[in-house]
Amino acid sequence: MTSSQYKRLEKQFVDHPFPVSSLMNTTTVAQLETRLHRVERHNSILLALLCAIIGLALLGASKGGGNVITADEVRTQRLSLINNKGSVVHEWVVHGGMLIEQ
Numbered sequence: 001m002t003s004s005q006y007k008r009l010e011k012q013f014v015d016h017p018f019p020v021s022s023l024m025n026t027t028t029v030a031q032l033e034t035r036l037h038r039v040e041r042h043n044s045i046l047l048a049l050l051c052a053i054i055g056l057a058l059l060g061a062s063k064g065g066g067n068v069i070t071a072d073e074v075r076t077q078r079l080s081l082i083n084n085k086g087s088v089v090h091e092w093v094v095h096g097g098m099l100i101e102q
Contacts (some may be wrong), residue, residue, distance in 0.1 A: 081090040091102045
């Protein structure tokens, strides 16, 4: 295509507005809007489900682990044995290198 033909086509294109309405009519726009609303609703539902699953997983992880403490060595001068209410059931104290029951 020569430059004069190109300029003539360009001029025709500029002189005649591009018919946008022929490409997308109101039915197509309405269908797109409906689909967009449906996709947004599905995304909201999926996001809520994802948050719920993550929350349940975190809750399960925090409840699943026991309250067990393990150590290779414990150093203390006083050792208290307590019940499930927190009351001292028995107590031992180190005094002068000896373990004394109190």
